[in-house]
Amino acid sequence: MQPQLLAVGELAAGQTLTVPVYQFIGSDPAAPSVYIQANVHGAEVQGNAVILQLLRYLRQHPPKGDVTLVPLANPLGINQKSGEFTLGRFDPVTGENWNRQYLDNQLPLPQWLSERQHYPDAELIATYRQALKANLQTRLQSPWGVTTGQRLAYTLQLLATEADIVLDLHTGPKSCRHLYCPEYQRHAIAEFSIPFTLLIPNLFGGAMDEAIFCPWWRLSDYLASQGRQLEVPVAAFTLELGDQELLDMTQAQQDAQGILAFLSQRGIVAESLAPAVMPRYATKLSNYRKFHAPQAGLVQYLVAPGSQVKQGEPLVRLLRLDLSEDAQEQLLTAPESGIAILHFASAAVQQGTELYKIMTRATKI
Amino acid sequence: MQPQLLAVGELAAGQTLTVPVYQFIGSDPAAPSVYIQANVHGAEVQGNAVILQLLRYLRQHPPKGDVTLVPLANPLGINQKSGEFTLGRFDPVTGENWNRQYLDNQLPLPQWLSERQHYPDAELIATYRQALKANLQTRLQSPWGVTTGQRLAYTLQLLATEADIVLDLHTGPKSCRHLYCPEYQRHAIAEFSIPFTLLIPNLFGGAMDEAIFCPWWRLSDYLASQGRQLEVPVAAFTLELGDQELLDMTQAQQDAQGILAFLSQRGIVAESLAPAVMPRYATKLSNYRKFHAPQAGLVQYLVAPGSQVKQGEPLVRLLRLDLSEDAQEQLLTAPESGIAILHFASAAVQQGTELYKIMTRATKI
Amino acid sequence: MQPQLLAVGELAAGQTLTVPVYQFIGSDPAAPSVYIQANVHGAEVQGNAVILQLLRYLRQHPPKGDVTLVPLANPLGINQKSGEFTLGRFDPVTGENWNRQYLDNQLPLPQWLSERQHYPDAELIATYRQALKANLQTRLQSPWGVTTGQRLAYTLQLLATEADIVLDLHTGPKSCRHLYCPEYQRHAIAEFSIPFTLLIPNLFGGAMDEAIFCPWWRLSDYLASQGRQLEVPVAAFTLELGDQELLDMTQAQQDAQGILAFLSQRGIVAESLAPAVMPRYATKLSNYRKFHAPQAGLVQYLVAPGSQVKQGEPLVRLLRLDLSEDAQEQLLTAPESGIAILHFASAAVQQGTELYKIMTRATKI
Amino acid sequence: MQPQLLAVGELAAGQTLTVPVYQFIGSDPAAPSVYIQANVHGAEVQGNAVILQLLRYLRQHPPKGDVTLVPLANPLGINQKSGEFTLGRFDPVTGENWNRQYLDNQLPLPQWLSERQHYPDAELIATYRQALKANLQTRLQSPWGVTTGQRLAYTLQLLATEADIVLDLHTGPKSCRHLYCPEYQRHAIAEFSIPFTLLIPNLFGGAMDEAIFCPWWRLSDYLASQGRQLEVPVAAFTLELGDQELLDMTQAQQDAQGILAFLSQRGIVAESLAPAVMPRYATKLSNYRKFHAPQAGLVQYLVAPGSQVKQGEPLVRLLRLDLSEDAQEQLLTAPESGIAILHFASAAVQQGTELYKIMTRATKI
Incomplete structure (x- = not known):
């Protein structure tokens, strides 16, 4: 064929x-x-x-x-x-x-x-x-x-x-x-x-x-x-x-x-x-939220796609080797609870890069 | 300062x-x-x-x-x-x-x-x-x-x-x-x-x-x-x-x-x-038209920005050296009369590239 | 054909x-x-x-x-x-x-x-x-x-x-x-x-x-x-x-x-x-010199390709609107006399960009 | 610090x-x-x-x-x-x-x-x-x-x-x-x-x-x-x-x-x-070979970096959905035995893309 x-x-x-x-x-x-x-x-x-x-x-x-x-x-x-x-x-x-x-x-x-x-x-x-x-x-x-x-x-x-x-x-x-x-x-x-x-x-x-x-x-x-x-x-x-x-x-x-x-x-x-x-979960598109890098830096993604994350739990480890000791490693946390659906593909991000997309308020179908 | x-x-x-x-x-x-x-x-x-x-x-x-x-x-x-x-x-x-x-x-x-x-x-x-x-x-x-x-x-x-x-x-x-x-x-x-x-x-x-x-x-x-x-x-x-x-x-x-x-x-x-x-000319934004390349090829822009062009007059010379003799040089013409305001910056264009923007139905102010 | x-x-x-x-x-x-x-x-x-x-x-x-x-x-x-x-x-x-x-x-x-x-x-x-x-x-x-x-x-x-x-x-x-x-x-x-x-x-x-x-x-x-x-x-x-x-x-x-x-x-x-x-001019390739931007900035190319330029004459006007008044406009000059053959295509350049190529020690053939 | x-x-x-x-x-x-x-x-x-x-x-x-x-x-x-x-x-x-x-x-x-x-x-x-x-x-x-x-x-x-x-x-x-x-x-x-x-x-x-x-x-x-x-x-x-x-x-x-x-x-x-x-393996740089895509296509890398591969064994699965049935899936094999050190990062490759680098003639140190 x-x-x-x-x-x-x-x-x-x-x-x-x-x-x-x-x-x-x-x-x-x-x-x-x-x-x-x-x-x-x-x-x-x-x-x-x-x-x-x-x-x-x-x-x-x-x-x-x-x-x-x-x-x-x-x-x-x-x-x-x-x-x-x-x-x-x-x-x-x-x-x-x-x-x-x-x-x-x-x-x-x-x-x-x-x-x-x-x-x-x-x-x-x-x-x-x-x-x-x-x-x-x-x-x-x-x-x-x-x-x-x-x-x-x-x-x-x-x-x-x-x-x-x-x-x-x-x-x-x-x-x-x-x-x-x-x-x-x-x-x-x-x-x-x-x-x-x-x-x-x-x-x-x-x-x-x-x-x-x-x-x-x-x-x-x-x-x-x-x-x-x-x-x-x-x-x-x-x-x-x-x-x-x-x-x-x-x-x-x-x-x-x-x-x-x-x-x-x-x-x-x-x-x-x-x-x-x-198990199947669904939510409205308006509950699908994007988490943007509040700062630039090198990132390690800590939550695997498909996993639950609670508000305040770490999503991303951010390294900033240009800064002084106490700022060299930071944790960015989830602003709201939800399911991490996907994350960005690169480990080096500008301020504002879309790091994660999170399904909030999902209900089990 | x-x-x-x-x-x-x-x-x-x-x-x-x-x-x-x-x-x-x-x-x-x-x-x-x-x-x-x-x-x-x-x-x-x-x-x-x-x-x-x-x-x-x-x-x-x-x-x-x-x-x-x-x-x-x-x-x-x-x-x-x-x-x-x-x-x-x-x-x-x-x-x-x-x-x-x-x-x-x-x-x-x-x-x-x-x-x-x-x-x-x-x-x-x-x-x-x-x-x-x-x-x-x-x-x-x-x-x-x-x-x-x-x-x-x-x-x-x-x-x-x-x-x-x-x-x-x-x-x-x-x-x-x-x-x-x-x-x-x-x-x-x-x-x-x-x-x-x-x-x-x-x-x-x-x-x-x-x-x-x-x-x-x-x-x-x-x-x-x-x-x-x-x-x-x-x-x-x-x-x-x-x-x-x-x-x-x-x-x-x-x-x-x-x-x-x-x-x-x-x-x-x-x-x-x-x-x-x-002299000043104006028109509504809805009369500002984009002319897209109907074919790919190499182009020579024939109408200088700021010039009038009449419907049917040549806008662009298009070369296609991959084709047979009669198709190697073509002229693309203006679909409507107007003032050519700007053209594309490159001489090699894909099909669909915006070649010219033309102000139609302009009135003198 | x-x-x-x-x-x-x-x-x-x-x-x-x-x-x-x-x-x-x-x-x-x-x-x-x-x-x-x-x-x-x-x-x-x-x-x-x-x-x-x-x-x-x-x-x-x-x-x-x-x-x-x-x-x-x-x-x-x-x-x-x-x-x-x-x-x-x-x-x-x-x-x-x-x-x-x-x-x-x-x-x-x-x-x-x-x-x-x-x-x-x-x-x-x-x-x-x-x-x-x-x-x-x-x-x-x-x-x-x-x-x-x-x-x-x-x-x-x-x-x-x-x-x-x-x-x-x-x-x-x-x-x-x-x-x-x-x-x-x-x-x-x-x-x-x-x-x-x-x-x-x-x-x-x-x-x-x-x-x-x-x-x-x-x-x-x-x-x-x-x-x-x-x-x-x-x-x-x-x-x-x-x-x-x-x-x-x-x-x-x-x-x-x-x-x-x-x-x-x-x-x-x-x-x-x-x-x-x-008139025809020639020189050895080793006399063909590249002039690189000593600083970043916006540039106006002052010497047309094909023109002679004397050592110390301005080649490029460099604007730096991020700096204080006296540094906002500078002139970059030719390090050696020669014929300016070509210049860069963009008006915004990083430090080190090749601004001009100059034929030095050319002889008339 | x-x-x-x-x-x-x-x-x-x-x-x-x-x-x-x-x-x-x-x-x-x-x-x-x-x-x-x-x-x-x-x-x-x-x-x-x-x-x-x-x-x-x-x-x-x-x-x-x-x-x-x-x-x-x-x-x-x-x-x-x-x-x-x-x-x-x-x-x-x-x-x-x-x-x-x-x-x-x-x-x-x-x-x-x-x-x-x-x-x-x-x-x-x-x-x-x-x-x-x-x-x-x-x-x-x-x-x-x-x-x-x-x-x-x-x-x-x-x-x-x-x-x-x-x-x-x-x-x-x-x-x-x-x-x-x-x-x-x-x-x-x-x-x-x-x-x-x-x-x-x-x-x-x-x-x-x-x-x-x-x-x-x-x-x-x-x-x-x-x-x-x-x-x-x-x-x-x-x-x-x-x-x-x-x-x-x-x-x-x-x-x-x-x-x-x-x-x-x-x-x-x-x-x-x-x-x-x-275990440690070494070879001369001249034995480090690059395997280039003989054809374009979509690729699945079959040999994990760090693994041995024998001559003739499959390295890459190549998909070509633009071709007829029998050519839609092909296997590209190793031209020589060695250790696959790295592979390309993308799954869509042009003809000639460097797919793998393979250490051949390695000796155990």
Whole structure:
């Protein structure tokens, strides 16, 4: 099975950059479809290994629903080296985060619906999807052009807009596995095999998951305000699969197993697969807090990702060998209790560097 | 005259970064005050030369109003080299644009005003200013900390919030001189000696000028909705003074002359100075369009900044030596008529690079 | 005419990087052959425009000797953006200068010649060239592999080793046109249309020109020590064609004219073309001096590339707005008299930055 | 105990960069002196933690010999961020490796010795050391200036030239602990508590250790050629203490213990401390081989640093999701048997990236 190649950009010397796309046609036309991409941030490679494991499974076990797999989704980011690491988080020309450039796909709902309110659900959904796609295509063809990042993002978004379910595979810097889940899909928490979940509201911040669900969530909300119930017909999630700059095929097998169990619940994978048994914790995105270095220095991270930390307990040891004896070693403590989800990747930090992200007020699901 | 040094950050190895601050106390307490900063984007150095010329003038001609001059306002950006150029447009760790991290200084107006609506204008203004400053200080002291860029931005914003007029000196990549002016200060266009002006609405996008005027504009608008007239009591402008990576003391003398004439109009400088005579053009920010490279390649910029270009006329010559003969040289044309204000700094561009910014629908003032 | 594509590397996401190669077979088998490449440093694009002009000429005027044209010779460098500029001078992973990674193609001469000293000149030359190429191929096929930069360099070197004359088209940062010429080709100075020349000795420093002529110069020297005269049968030059990040087709036409006149002198171009009339200056490479910033600061370059400067005359204005009044503006002066050939590209410099390169003790040719 | 601050450079915005220097005066004037520096490469922070542990020990146990400790030795490198990691291996302006810019401190030995050959050993050594220092000072005061990297390197070298023993604390990317030891100090292998050693010859490549010992080794060799025996009176070593971007105070305690045991053997530390018992392996530097990626792709490193690998055994799993099924997962194998000392830090590599460094032909000491 050879991937199709999707053109997403051109390098200054002229090379076309392409993204491999693997498509499986499902056996059951009634089953939902899924789009899974990985590596939109250049250093976050583990999702590719997971996709390779999914590919192997799906070749053996043809799915009921359509499956589109897009590894290496951002060649611009993956190829951007700076020193020994991959500088793939933002466009090196503009600084724009590669995962904040998707289109806020807004239709003027009152107007658009005025002529279509009599459509039955299925037709409304199909027509709305077409309109979302048309909007993306119009932007891509603007006579003023689009930015490098928009071209990439809109091209992927166009493909993802076809699907009922979208999974965007990322990693943290040094991170435990965690999930971004829209609030209306709260029930999905138990379907994934991921211990920690952030519940996100209906706000567009530029990321793929939001770019997929916001237009539909807005439609659903607007219809509700007009007295018509339509469940949000699509779902999109961001999965954070451990550390950046790390590839591990054994762990990828486990990650793939979790995703397949989710797809099994959703009727895309035929085989009956159960999610892993594990304690699960969730909190609202507004309770997800960033701890910034109050001072510069060299740091040792004292709390492993995935661990609980109590308010006042040490998070970070900070060395300052330029200062006098009593200030050479300091401990930075947690401002609030919570679960340390991830920490920064480097041991030398400026004042203000985001050292830890901590899930506060989490509840066990 | 030695500057005071304002601490704005700490480098990983421990060095404190400071910004020089020059303060002149005005002779007339009734005169407005002005805050002028330069070089928030690391490669945009010309404003420092302008500040040096202003310093020399003000030492000879003590001002009526208080004047605060802050050159080298972003040591983090200025010191960030990457190859031979200054990579000072965004935080190298996060990609955040240094001029998009100021605080959207929002007070809950209905509530805040409920107890203060009887205040006379002067008192209301003073109290509101205190509240804006207190808000900034609270953010800077958060137990979770602030980012590197926020610490810099909020610290400068705190100083600038004291002033009645704020000028933020920038440059374009390869650019003619132009001005960003809030719509309610339209009359300022004739007071500056700058040929091209973008009129900006009451929308916060993270820049210094907006961070200064938005809170007051909102106050004025809200009061108007309550039937009370209060002219926006502060003004803030961004001046774009030519090319980045260029320092020219002769040109700086001329730029300073223009700023002094403006300050003279506003009663801060005692001497009566007139703005330069020149044709002036303005348009709304929404008419300021970006032209992105439809293809990658090597480029020759054909329209000089400050020149008119008609729809369909060539903007850029694009070379593609990897292609066959007929595609090796192409011309990219303007999608609409307008004035070319600036173009990109490099001759080798990816697909999607912002090649030109063009002021369309400009009117002569 | 479509270029052949030469594979020179692979990006992390898998894309093969290729370099376009244009080949003209000469009408006269006895005429020498020439290899011309451009853009080995990513920001030095002007040579590509020159090659485009050469291509157009050669299509109209088929050459007597074989001509190989290789524009966009370093896709890795050209595509390496960092902020708005091209960071294409060194490998972003290792810091290795792209033009210091060619192979020092050394054969063990006494041993190698012991069996071949009776060869007539032409046969000796052909055999030696084969040995040089074989050596490059062996390196490229090492079981331990070669670095990214070596793969690129050796691949280009293999192609260039075929030719009798090699021209490597570069630019300076902000620079006048100048030439690097091996001492034994001193007579070439008058054949080029370039005002300033550095004469380089038989020392290998890693650059393309040296990689081509050093092995032959050593052979010639060694044979001379054995009492046999063999003129160095190849020549290699580096042409510095103005500023980096600048593309100008009109100037390229003039640059191409100069190169064609040189090729005409050497019997490769059939038409009789004369070099431009101009004063020409040359000096030994050891008299080419670098002036480093004794202090950090913002700088205005006061001497235009190509101009004379006398010892003690100002080269650079240095602003230091963090210091007290008397130190805010300083002048840095030339330590010795000479011709300013190029200066640094940025206006903000660290202590130690190479501000100017100055040709001292130049003589008029 | 407060460090002295040694100025080593100035940032573009004017800030002076300093390096902390801690000095202990030994109780025994006859005991040798030692200079220890850390963090010349910006991401290699562990040596600072080791120096902190040494500081604590030496405050409690005053040494017999003079001890100079220089943590955070390269503020330019430490402060150079690019994305989340420290881009501190080379000068971001020039690409020059910070540890390849020390002075090749060459005196014209025959000439210099001609007037001093009658000096007794101690006087010869003292005079030679003075001459080496004078040479460094002359370079630092050149009217043409020195580069940014030279200023840093020469300033540190001047301090280190005072000492009898120099330790330069580095780390690898992902690395086991290993030692660079000059061949004439082979007996030091057993004095350190480090399992793997590279024996380096009398060749100057620009690094600190070579910059210290080469001038003395040359002196010793030259005197030997004149029939006089003088043991090389100084020693310099580079210690590689694990992974970059990692700080670990517990491991640092162990690393410090090993260094103190070495200093105890050499009579600098008074307490009698024994090196750790462990198997030790050494080989010549020429047997230290680099394995470069034959293809680009995503990689999983299969052999842990410090482990044996046999010829033909898998070193690296390479994923290529852009290719067809059979090429999506490949294994790269060791071209020769040896000990894997370190591997690259990133999981996404270009063709030619240095994946592993392998010690071949090692012998057990």
